[in-house]
Amino acid sequence: MRLEAAIAVRHLMARKRQSLVSVAGIILGVAFFCAIAAMMRGTENDFIKRLVDNSPHITIYDDFRTARQQPLFELYPAGAVELKNVKPLPENRGIRGYQQALDFLAAYPGVRASPVLAGQGLVNFSGRDFGITLNGMIPEQIKDVTTISNYMINGSVDDLIVNPEGIIIGAELQRKLSLHMGNVITITAPGGQVRAFKIVGVFRTGRAGYDESQTFLHIKRVQALLNRPDRANTIIVKVPDPYSAFRIAAEVEQRLGYKAVSWVEASQDIMNALAVRNTIMYSVVSAVLVVAAFGIYNVISTVVMEKQRDIAILKALGYTARQVKQIFLIQGACLGVFGCGVGIPLGMLLMLGLGQVTLKPPGSTEPVNLPLDWGAGQFLVAAVFALSAALLAAYLPARKAAKVQPVDILRGGA
Amino acid sequence: MAAGDVLLSGEHIRRVLTGDVPATLVDDANLEIRTGEFVAIIGPSGSGKSSLLYILGLLDRPTSGEVMLLGQATSALNDDARTALRLKHLGFVFQAHFLLPEFTALENVLLPMQRAGMPDTEARARASSLLTDLGLKDKQNNLPRQLSGGQSQRVAIARALANKPSLLLADEPTGNLDTHSSAAVQDILRGLAHEAGRAVVVVTHDAAFAKSADRVIKIVDGRIVAT
Numbered sequence: 001m002r003l004e005a006a007i008a009v010r011h012l013m014a015r016k017r018q019s020l021v022s023v024a025g026i027i028l029g030v031a032f033f034c035a036i037a038a039m040m041r042g043t044e045n046d047f048i049k050r051l052v053d054n055s056p057h058i059t060i061y062d063d064f065r066t067a068r069q070q071p072l073f074e075l076y077p078a079g080a081v082e083l084k085n086v087k088p089l090p091e092n093r094g095i096r097g098y099q100q101a102l103d104f105l106a107a108y109p110g111v112r113a114s115p116v117l118a119g120q121g122l123v124n125f126s127g128r129d130f131g132i133t134l135n136g137m138i139p140e141q142i143k144d145v146t147t148i149s150n151y152m153i154n155g156s157v158d159d160l161i162v163n164p165e166g167i168i169i170g171a172e173l174q175r176k177l178s179l180h181m182g183n184v185i186t187i188t189a190p191g192g193q194v195r196a197f198k199i200v201g202v203f204r205t206g207r208a209g210y211d212e213s214q215t216f217l218h219i220k221r222v223q224a225l226l227n228r229p230d231r232a233n234t235i236i237v238k239v240p241d242p243y244s245a246f247r248i249a250a251e252v253e254q255r256l257g258y259k260a261v262s263w264v265e266a267s268q269d270i271m272n273a274l275a276v277r278n279t280i281m282y283s284v285v286s287a288v289l290v291v292a293a294f295g296i297y298n299v300i301s302t303v304v305m306e307k308q309r310d311i312a313i314l315k316a317l318g319y320t321a322r323q324v325k326q327i328f329l330i331q332g333a334c335l336g337v338f339g340c341g342v343g344i345p346l347g348m349l350l351m352l353g354l355g356q357v358t359l360k361p362p363g364s365t366e367p368v369n370l371p372l373d374w375g376a377g378q379f380l381v382a383a384v385f386a387l388s389a390a391l392l393a394a395y396l397p398a399r400k401a402a403k404v405q406p407v408d409i410l411r412g413g414a
Numbered sequence: 415m416a417a418g419d420v421l422l423s424g425e426h427i428r429r430v431l432t433g434d435v436p437a438t439l440v441d442d443a444n445l446e447i448r449t450g451e452f453v454a455i456i457g458p459s460g461s462g463k464s465s466l467l468y469i470l471g472l473l474d475r476p477t478s479g480e481v482m483l484l485g486q487a488t489s490a491l492n493d494d495a496r497t498a499l500r501l502k503h504l505g506f507v508f509q510a511h512f513l514l515p516e517f518t519a520l521e522n523v524l525l526p527m528q529r530a531g532m533p534d535t536e537a538r539a540r541a542s543s544l545l546t547d548l549g550l551k552d553k554q555n556n557l558p559r560q561l562s563g564g565q566s567q568r569v570a571i572a573r574a575l576a577n578k579p580s581l582l583l584a585d586e587p588t589g590n591l592d593t594h595s596s597a598a599v600q601d602i603l604r605g606l607a608h609e610a611g612r613a614v615v616v617v618t619h620d621a622a623f624a625k626s627a628d629r630v631i632k633i634v635d636g637r638i639v640a641t
Contacts, residue, residue, distance in 0.1 A: 003525070003528045003529065007514075010514075010516035010517065011516065013516070014515075014516045309510075309512055310512075310514050310515075312512075313508075313512040313514070314514075314525070315497070316471075316473055316500065316506050317500075317501070317506075317525060317526045317529065317573070318497055318498070318500050318501025318502075318526060318529050318530070318577075319497070319529060320493070320494050320497050321493060321494075322494075323529075405474075406473050407468045407473045407474040410468070410473070410508055410512070410585075411464060411465075411468070
């Protein structure tokens, strides 16, 4: 093999310019593959992290996937029971006895849960009205299940403990209504109840829509305002391992009956879109390497054409077809390895450059750096793909070289 | 010099090219090459001299007949086995030197020895010795383009001798050389033929060169007409 490698390297060195041009294709292909894969995986990881961090891992809704069974059917599961003209009693919508549900969830180690009663309201301040979402929650618990505390730019969630008549609003709402800490705003519920709340905190998530419409209050006050005492319409849950959310949600739903949706289920469409995006990305970037592989094919094919006499003489001297094939496969491997050896560091440089880019996505108020994934995965994939492409490109001319019959060439003489 | 054991024999060798116009290159050739012989194959252009040489050198397969090398039938052997026999027992010199242009003279001579697995130090010493014997001591590190035609052909002879072949086959080895270089190469080949246990078969147009051979095989239209 050492001898074949020596011949292969001599062939490439004898055609430095063509070899460099073909290897440049691989270098650029690998570099772009690494940079784009890092960017795509980085944005995907960042997106999932935000999704996992900022969203509840499980949300229990005051809803049922299937209509609830009448107790009579539960009493006689095997009986021939028929009920006609059933008219359920009207009741306040919401999770009944949410404390029991919280007690059940507390049995899971590390699981944290908090009830939320959300509803619509109208802010009236200084003669201006603005529609908002009221999120009634328990301040002591909400910090464990949401990241709202991380986004507080004034005051804190704990201020709702000492001041149950307080409200936490978003920075955009504050800006639009020219509000200040300590101002009192009047909120009108859809049912007509009106209450005044003092601004005790301001948050900014960077998502303009959220910062404009969401407010946080004590759950008891929202229950009173919406006239839904002792009710919550969601329970939001955080689990220690986000990827166990799907299983726990199913168990919770089976036990409590209420619809429990994990973040995986809630984001299924987005996850599918990410998978499609990745497929497109890898296809496009791989095409760059395939094009580069044609460059290698071209160079090695030309070498095989030009070296017919050398191949013939090597065979006459005692080289087997397999060894001749190896010479040209080694050339492909050399170009591939060199391409990866230079392409990967160049890709890293590109990634460093991309890492400096700051963007302000639509709907965001804060500029963010382009998230990049520095994991070894994409480098490995790029290297394997580039080497495979180079070897495949070399294989066809190598096979042709192996088939050269020395007598056909040598008979031609000089 | 007296001929010794049979090194190579051809029995009823026939080589036919198939195609739109079939052509018989070699027709029922029977011959023996013995150790110590210097044999010349002569004949008009297109008579089948080179075709016969390539068949004897296991570079081509006869359509029918058998080539026996050191008593071993070769027609049924696969390509790898025939390649191994070539490596071990045969050496070739062609009209063109066919040196690998990226390798120096020494490296070209090293190629067959490295292929045969000879230790590097031993191979280098032998390659250097062969080149020195052929008057190329100071040209060992020259690339083929830095050598004259005669010098290149001597490097090719050194390469052919690298693995101490029993039989050296030369196809018009002086065809591209000037008179002076041609005479030198002829002397070398004649000398090699008479080394112990070796034979040399040369295809040539050069009547004087053929005349100096121990035996002359004449081919006309693919048939051996005199031996």
